[in-house]
Amino acid sequence: KERIAEAKSFTTNSLDEVEAFRIKYLGKKGLFNEFFAEFKNIPNEQKKEFGQTINKLKAVVQERIDALKTDLETVEEKGVYGDLTRPGDIVSLGSRHPISIVKNQIIDIFARIGFNVSEGPEIEDDWHNFTALNLPEYHPARDMQDTFFIQTDPDILLRTHTSSVQVRYMEANKPPIRTISPGRVFRNEAISARSHCFFHQVEGLYIDKDVSFADLKQTLQHFTTEMFGKSKIRLRPSYFPFTEPSAEVDVYWGLETETDYRMTKGTGWLEIMGCGMVDPNVLTNCGIDPKEYSGFAFGMGIDRIALLLHQISDIRLLSENDLRFLEQFKSAL
Ligand code: PHE
Numbered sequence: 001k002e003r004i005a006e007a008k009s010f011t012t013n014s015l016d017e018v019e020a021f022r023i024k025y026l027g028k029k030g031l032f033n034e035f036f037a038e039f040k041n042i043p044n045e046q047k048k049e050f051g052q053t054i055n056k057l058k059a060v061v062q063e064r065i066d067a068l069k070t071d072l073e074t075v076e077e078k079g080v081y082g083d084l085t086r087p088g089d090i091v092s093l094g095s096r097h098p099i100s101i102v103k104n105q106i107i108d109i110f111a112r113i114g115f116n117v118s119e120g121p122e123i124e125d126d127w128h129n130f131t132a133l134n135l136p137e138y139h140p141a142r143d144m145q146d147t148f149f150i151q152t153d154p155d156i157l158l159r160t161h162t163s164s165v166q167v168r169y170m171e172a173n174k175p176p177i178r179t180i181s182p183g184r185v186f187r188n189e190a191i192s193a194r195s196h197c198f199f200h201q202v203e204g205l206y207i208d209k210d211v212s213f214a215d216l217k218q219t220l221q222h223f224t225t226e227m228f229g230k231s232k233i234r235l236r237p238s239y240f241p242f243t244e245p246s247a248e249v250d251v252y253w254g255l256e257t258e259t260d261y262r263m264t265k266g267t268g269w270l271e272i273m274g275c276g277m278v279d280p281n282v283l284t285n286c287g288i289d290p291k292e293y294s295g296f297a298f299g300m301g302i303d304r305i306a307l308l309l310h311q312i313s314d315i316r317l318l319s320e321n322d323l324r325f326l327e328q329f330k331s332a333l
Contacts, residue, residue, distance in 0.1 A: 001053060003031060007061045011068065018068050025061040032058050095330040099200055099318060102306040103182050106202045109226040110180045113219070115204060118179045120165035122186070126155045128164040132285040133242040141241045146188035148197075158186035161299060163242060166205040170286035175293045176208040182302070193314040200302035205278070207288065207295030213245070213277060216296035220275065224251050227305075234269065243276025243297055253308065270308070273300035 003025075010021055025031050035054045042050045096104075107117055120128070126137075135142055145160035165181035182202045189195050206215070217235065224231045232252040240246040250269040275298035280290035303315055310329075312318070317325050 004053070004057050004060050007057065007064055010064055013072070015069070015072055018065055018072070022061070022065055026058065032061075093330065095326060095328075097318075097326065098306045098310055098312070098329050099302055101329060102302050102309065103200065103202065105227065106223075106300075106302070106305075107180065107182065109223055110204060113222065115178045115180045115206075118165055118169045118181050119183060120159075120162070120168045120181065122159055122184055123150065124157055124159040124164045126157065128167045129157060129159050129161070132167045132282065133163055134279050134281045134285070135241045139241065141239075148186050148188050159183075160187055161185050162201045162203045163297070163299065166203060166297060167282075167286055169205065170207070170283070170288055175288060175295075177295070178206050178208075180204045191316065193316065196303070196315050196319065198319075199304075199315070201299055202302060203297065203299035205295065205297045207278065207283070207293050209293060211277075211294045211296060213296070216275060216277070216298070219296075220249055220273075220298065224249075224272075228309075235275075238274060238276075240274055240276055242279050242282050243274075244279045246274065246276035249273045249275055249298070249300075272305060273298050275299070 007021075007025065012018060012021070023030060027033075032054060035057070039047070039050065039054075111117075129147075130139075130142060131137070147160050148158040150156040150158070162181040162183045162185060165183065166179070169177065169179050169181070180202055181204075183200065184198055185201050186198045189197055191197055204219075206219070220235075221233055224233050228251060234250050234252075235247040236250065238246045238248040248271055250271050253268060253270045275296065278295045278297050283290040283293060283295070303318055306312065306318065307315060
């Protein structure tokens with residue numbers, strides 16, 4: 001049986017060695033004849049198995065010889081290995097997930113204006129997700145984001161936004177800071193075509209001396225132009241505990257204005273992100289002196305933007321792993 005395994009794995013590039021292989025196993029004084037001579041000494045009840053095994057050895061060796069000869073003769077005849085006219089094997093290529101496609105586009109746009117990428121844990125503590133962001137215990141705005149807590153410990157939760165990564169980044173780095181934080185976030189919301197209990201965000205943070213609201217506005221205009229083509233945005237006053245002043249950013253999604261092919265459906269003003277000037281309390285909490293530095297922050301949902309850009313009608317498609325859906329993104333970036 002050992003010899004069978006040995007013969008099966010034999011390989012060579014030389015016809016001479018194939019011949020030597022044949023002689024070793026099937027020649028007059030070869031192993032097969034040697035085993036065959038043993039046959040008469042084998043006890044009767046084992047004869048059957050022994051006979052089958054040595055016949056198998058003979059067949060395996062003969063097969064190897066034939067296969068190697070065919071291969072080597074082809075090489076000799078054609079000067080190449082194998083038959084080049086044979087059709088190739090089909091390699092089925094994967095495709096990027098639409099979330100990744102859109103996330104990478106956003107990262108690229110901000111990377112070109114000097115933002116790096118930072119990441120943090122999806123399971124967070126209260127400090128990084130809430131308290132450091134000017135949301136102390138019992139602050140009513142905590143209810144703005146329905147939170148999943150881990151078992152019974154109210155201090156450990158699934159992050160509700162990637163602002164938590166910005167806190168970590170400020171704690172670990174000195175200004176100037178220019179970073180974006182992409183990642184998955186979780187909120188205890190009913191699942192429907194429009195919302196899910198988890199989704200993806202990219203949040204951005206810029207801290208330096210003399211950073212103003214005008215810088216924020218211009219950065220966002222630059223982003224939407226790169227992302228959506230020639231686009232109109234508007235900022236509506238809003239409220240976030242970690243920014244002051246705060247605003248909501250709408251982009252005009254319609255055909256009546258100078259938009260390009262990426263904005264296909266005329267749906268009017270659409271909210272795409274929240275933003276504002278980082279609240280001085282947040283800077284202090286993270287070890288940055290608000291008298292010396294100021295900055296802006298913004299945060300957007302990747303899923304929502306992916307739905308818009310790729311005309312996807314149901315957010316649930318993004319997490320169902322249906323190949324009929326995913327394969328449609330083969331030609332995308
Ligand atoms: N963290 C906010 C959210 O998840 C978004 C935001 C980020 C708003 C930064 C303002 C500044 O809704």
